[in-house]
Amino acid sequence: MTHIDSSDGAAVLVRAADAEVIGFPPQTVRLLADSSATGGRLSTQRVTLAGGADGANPHHHANSAELFYVLSGSAQLLAGDRLLVASEGDLVLVPPGLPHAFAAVPASDADLLIVITPGVERFEYFRQLARIATGRQSPESLLKVQARYDTFFDDSPAWRQARGAGRPGSSGQPGHTNDAPSRGFR
Numbered sequence: 001m002t003h004i005d006s007s008d009g010a011a012v013l014v015r016a017a018d019a020e021v022i023g024f025p026p027q028t029v030r031l032l033a034d035s036s037a038t039g040g041r042l043s044t045q046r047v048t049l050a051g052g053a054d055g056a057n058p059h060h061h062a063n064s065a066e067l068f069y070v071l072s073g074s075a076q077l078l079a080g081d082r083l084l085v086a087s088e089g090d091l092v093l094v095p096p097g098l099p100h101a102f103a104a105v106p107a108s109d110a111d112l113l114i115v116i117t118p119g120v121e122r123f124e125y126f127r128q129l130a131r132i133a134t135g136r137q138s139p140e141s142l143l144k145v146q147a148r149y150d151t152f153f154d155d156s157p158a159w160r161q162a163r164g165a166g167r168p169g170s171s172g173q174p175g176h177t178n179d180a181p182s183r184g185f186r
Contacts, residue, residue, distance in 0.1 A: 012037050019046075022126045023133070026053035029126050035119030043119040045126070046071070047112045049104035054163060055112070058101045058156040064116045068092045068102060073110040077102045078159045099154040103163060116150075125149040 012033055019030040030046040049055050058078055068077060070086045077084045077092055078101040085105060086092050094100040104110035116122065128145070131137040146152045 020123070022130050026050035027055065031123045031126060034123045035121045038119050040119050042115050042117040043122050044113065044115045045122075047102075047110075047114055049073075049075075049110045049112075052104050052106040052108055054103040055110075056101050056103075058099045058154040058159050059151050060099045060154055061096055061116065061120070061150045062152060063096055063150050064118055064120055065096055066094045066100065067115040067117070068094075069113040069115075071111040071113055074105040074108045075102055075110040075112055076105050076162065078156055078162075081156075081158055083158060083162050099156060101156065101159050120150045122149055122151075125151065 014032045016030075019032055022029045022031065026049060028048045030048075032044045032046060033042070035041075035043045047055055055075075068075065068086065068091065070088050070090045072088050074085060074087045077086060078099065079092065079094055080098050080100075084092060102112070125145070128137060128141065132139055132141070143153070
């Protein structure tokens, strides 16, 4: 990440080649700018989901809004009790406190730009998910850090039904994807 005149908080430039990549297909996250790099204004990631992959099970942020911009493909999102489909060029803004989740539409790909504002230091959260994916931490370890990352796990029967929570590979763990509990991104 390159800071341009960061002494006065002017601009942040993140080169594609400099973005840390977490995960592997069908779910990858490119860490673009964390809260500390933006003066607390926002944190942002690019999430790529292939073949209908889940991104995050239901959760909410107590203090931050979350914006989803669909760069390509189609995403299925939970917003409260509503199931939405957003396609290329669509934007969904979830206010603080509203339970939400996201995934690629079944059998589709989705490439999303996700922005949380005000920013929360979240890069370490994604690194923790990577450690869970490799068995170096337990999925339950996320329950201990919900407040640190302003990510509180919720239950949604509508989301479970829409995403087929009983299908093979379903984790049943809060905050994790159904396809691979250790690769959830929220």
